[in-house]
Amino acid sequence: MSILKVENIKKSFGNIEVLKDISFTLEKGEVLSIIGSSGSGKTTLLRCLNFLESAEQGKIFVDDDLLVDFATDSSQKDSQLRQKRLNFGLVFQSFNLFPQYSILKNLTLAVQLLEDVKKNNKEKLKEIDNRAIELLKRVGLEDKVNAYPCELSGGQQQRVAIARALMLSPKILCFDEPTSALDPELTGEVLRVIRELRDGDTTMIIVTHEMNFAKNVSDKVIFMADGIIEETGNPTDLFENPQSPRLKEFLSSSLKD
Amino acid sequence: MSFVQVSIELLEGFLQNCYLFGATLLFSLPLGLVISMGSMSKIKIIKFITKAFVWVIRGTPLMLQLFVVFYVPGLVFGTPMKSRMTAALIAFVINYAAYFSEIYRGGIESIPKGQYEAGQVLGMTKSQIFFKVVLMQVVKRIIPPMSNEIITLVKDTSLARVIAVSEILMQATDFTSKGIIWPLFYTALFFLAFCGILTLLFSYIEKKFDYYRS
Numbered sequence: 001m002s003i004l005k006v007e008n009i010k011k012s013f014g015n016i017e018v019l020k021d022i023s024f025t026l027e028k029g030e031v032l033s034i035i036g037s038s039g040s041g042k043t044t045l046l047r048c049l050n051f052l053e054s055a056e057q058g059k060i061f062v063d064d065d066l067l068v069d070f071a072t073d074s075s076q077k078d079s080q081l082r083q084k085r086l087n088f089g090l091v092f093q094s095f096n097l098f099p100q101y102s103i104l105k106n107l108t109l110a111v112q113l114l115e116d117v118k119k120n121n122k123e124k125l126k127e128i129d130n131r132a133i134e135l136l137k138r139v140g141l142e143d144k145v146n147a148y149p150c151e152l153s154g155g156q157q158q159r160v161a162i163a164r165a166l167m168l169s170p171k172i173l174c175f176d177e178p179t180s181a182l183d184p185e186l187t188g189e190v191l192r193v194i195r196e197l198r199d200g201d202t203t204m205i206i207v208t209h210e211m212n213f214a215k216n217v218s219d220k221v222i223f224m225a226d227g228i229i230e231e232t233g234n235p236t237d238l239f240e241n242p243q244s245p246r247l248k249e250f251l252s253s254s255l256k257d
Numbered sequence: 258m259s260f261v262q263v264s265i266e267l268l269e270g271f272l273q274n275c276y277l278f279g280a281t282l283l284f285s286l287p288l289g290l291v292i293s294m295g296s297m298s299k300i301k302i303i304k305f306i307t308k309a310f311v312w313v314i315r316g317t318p319l320m321l322q323l324f325v326v327f328y329v330p331g332l333v334f335g336t337p338m339k340s341r342m343t344a345a346l347i348a349f350v351i352n353y354a355a356y357f358s359e360i361y362r363g364g365i366e367s368i369p370k371g372q373y374e375a376g377q378v379l380g381m382t383k384s385q386i387f388f389k390v391v392l393m394q395v396v397k398r399i400i401p402p403m404s405n406e407i408i409t410l411v412k413d414t415s416l417a418r419v420i421a422v423s424e425i426l427m428q429a430t431d432f433t434s435k436g437i438i439w440p441l442f443y444t445a446l447f448f449l450a451f452c453g454i455l456t457l458l459f460s461y462i463e464k465k466f467d468y469y470r471s
Contacts, residue, residue, distance in 0.1 A: 031334050082380045089378065096375035099471040100393045110379035110387060150470040168379060 001064055003028040003203055004172055009048055011041075018044045019055065020227040026172070026220070028199040033214035033235070036224035037250060042207045045224070046174050049205070051085045062171060064088050082168030089170030093177040095157045097149040097164070103216070104145045107132035107164050114168070135163040140194050155186030159193050166202075173197070186253040191217075211254055215239045223247045263432065263440045270428035271447045274414040277342070277424070281349040281410060284337040288350060289357025294364055307358075314355035320419055323348045345417040349410075356406055364399040365391065397466040404459040408452050 004026040011019040018041045026032050034042045046055040048070075049060065055070040067084055097106050108128045111117075118125045136142045139159040149157055158178055165173055175194065178186040191213050197204065198217055208214050214221055214235065221238045223231045223246075231238060231247045242248045289359040295307030298422050314322070327344040333338030366390050376386035418427040432440040 052374055052377065078382065082382065085378060086380050089413035090374075092371055092375065093369050094369075096369075098372070098375070098390055099398070099469050110376075110381060113385050113389065115356045115381050164379070 001028075002026060002061075003030075003063060004050070005061040005064070006058075007059040007061070009045065009055045009060075011044060011048055011053060011055040014180075018227050019048070019237050022227075022229060024222060024229065024232065026203060028203055029203045030062075030219040031198050031206065031217055032220045032222065033212065033218040034207045034224060035207065035209070036216055036230075040224040041227040042224050043176055046090070046205065048175050049172075050088050050090045050174060051081055052090075053145045061099045065070050086168055087171045089165035089168060089173045091158070091161050091165050091173070091175045091178050095154070095161045095181070097157055097160055099149050100232070102146050103136065103141070103152075103160050104129060104132055106149065106160060107135065107167050111166075112169055132163070132167060135166050136160075136183055138166075138196070140189075152184045153186060155189045158190045159181065162190075162193055162197075166197075172202060173202055173204045175204065175208070177207055178208060179210060180209070203231070209254070211239070211251070223250065225250070263443065264364075266428050266432075267440060268463065269394070269423035271422055271444075271451075272409070273342070273417075273422060274411070276446075277345060277349060277414045277417055277422070278411055280346050281353055282407065282443055284346075284350040285353035285357055288354035290361055292354055292358035292366065293361035296358060297365065301420075306463070311355045311358060311417050314352055315359075319348065319352050319413060319415055319437065323416060326351075326357050330446060334385065335406040341420050342417075342423045344420055349417075353406070353410060357403070360399050360402045363402070364395040367398055368394055394471055397471070400463050400466065404455070407459075409454055411452055411455065412448055414436055 002025040006025070008025050009019050009022040010017070022034065022041075022045055024032070035046065036042050044053060048055045048058075051068075055112055055178070057071045059069045060067045067087065098109065101109060108125075111128050111131075112125070115124070115128075117128065119125075133142060133145060136145060139157060139162055141159055141163070144152060144156065144160070152160065158181075162173075162178075178194070179190050184192065187210065191210065193211075194204070194206065206218070207212070216235075218235045221235050222229050223238065223242075223244075225246050231242065231244050238247070239251065242251055258468040292307055293310065295303050296311065298307070298330045323345060326339065343450040359409050372390055372394070373386055376390045381389070415424055415426040417424050418430075421427070425447060426441075429444045432438075
């Protein structure tokens with residue numbers, strides 16, 4: 001049984017076909033890295049999974065149940081959509097923390113709204129706070145509970161964003177180039193957190209430019225080019241023994257620097 | 258005419274200005290938000306109508322709008338405006354709502370798309386995203402242009418005299434017609450004091466929002 005099955009996703013922006021026919025599966029606890037040059041469609045794929053873009057065609061199955069058939073469900077109700085997208089969590093390249101709220105509130109806000117917790121339900125609020133603090137500990141930021149996003153470094157903000165995504169216990173956690181907006185010396189702390197999540201059996205999809213990281217952390221790698229999956233396999237095969245000429249070229253140019 | 262007597266009469270007039278100011282804000286602030294929603298609507302016809310409305314209101318003098326609101330109901334529909342103050346209030350609310358709507362629109366459109374998307378992937382509804390995530394950031398961004406507009410409103414209220422609302426400048430010109438000219442200049446102090454208080458209030462609010470940067 002696979003936790004995620006993606007079938008024949010197609011997506012265009014105007015006349016440009018960004019995703020031509022994407023299919024893959026992911027098992028529970030697996031980490032999938034998606035690599036490829038800019039414009040290859042990796043981010044769009046991730047955004048389709050999170051319903052930030054709606055594909056024209058294709059199906060997504062979660063736990064073998066059909067979650068969405070884009071061809072027929074194009075006009076979904078907002079409430080249905082919200083339920084479905086909770087299967088996925090998304091960590092953005094630019095963190096997108098809520099600047100006006102404390103770190104704690106950044107984590108708890110969505111849960112409070114989702115579970116419709118009233119202000120006087122002290123017990124439930126406390127429970128949610130505790131869960132948030134627990135997650136902040138996991139990303140090593142329990143001392144920043146009352147800080148505001150602007151007081152944190154980029155790496156710390158991204159770790160908060162990861163904890164925030166985990167608050168809703170998504171089945172699959174997606175990362176959209178989580179370290180691309182960070183200074184090189186800050187990428188390490190974020191990658192370390194992701195690596196720890198992997199050891200904790202979190203199912204993840206990571207769009208990344210960090211080739212070494214993809215190689216070390218993934219169970220499976222997809223190489224995308226021009227909207228198709230050009231090559232896929234386990235990281236050792238893919239990185240050490242690339243088959244397609246485009247992957248060879250991509251690897252040699254991205255490992256050069 | 259003693260100084261105290263003049264002061265009392267001018268103050269009576271100024272209370273009219275204050276009333277017009279407060280009531281205009283009360284109605285035009287929410288109305289402006291509604292209009293800004295219209296001007297950002299995905300439905301083309303709504304967008305077109307609101308844009309045209311804002312164009313007409315911003316493109317014609319407020320003084321003219323006061324005349325229109327005061328005289329047109331009587332001339333065209335045979336139901337004259339009973340209260341001059343109500344007519345002034347309607348004209349001011351419409352005029353200021355149009356200006357506020359553009360300030361709101363600027364504020365709302367300046368919020369990065371990522372804030373909406375973060376709310377979406379966290380399962381929030383559209384209205385939750387607007388009220389819990391976006392609105393407070395918008396408020397922080399629009400405080401400076403809003404203060405500007407609101408301070409302009411304080412002084413604009415004296416335009417109501419063109420339809421004979423007995424506001425402070427009207428009172429002062431009454432004195433002038435009796436040959437006493439100094440009360441006219443004295444009115445400046447009332448406006449200055451009022452705007453001074455507002456300025457302090459706005460800088461206090463701005464400081465309140467200083468605890469974070471976006």
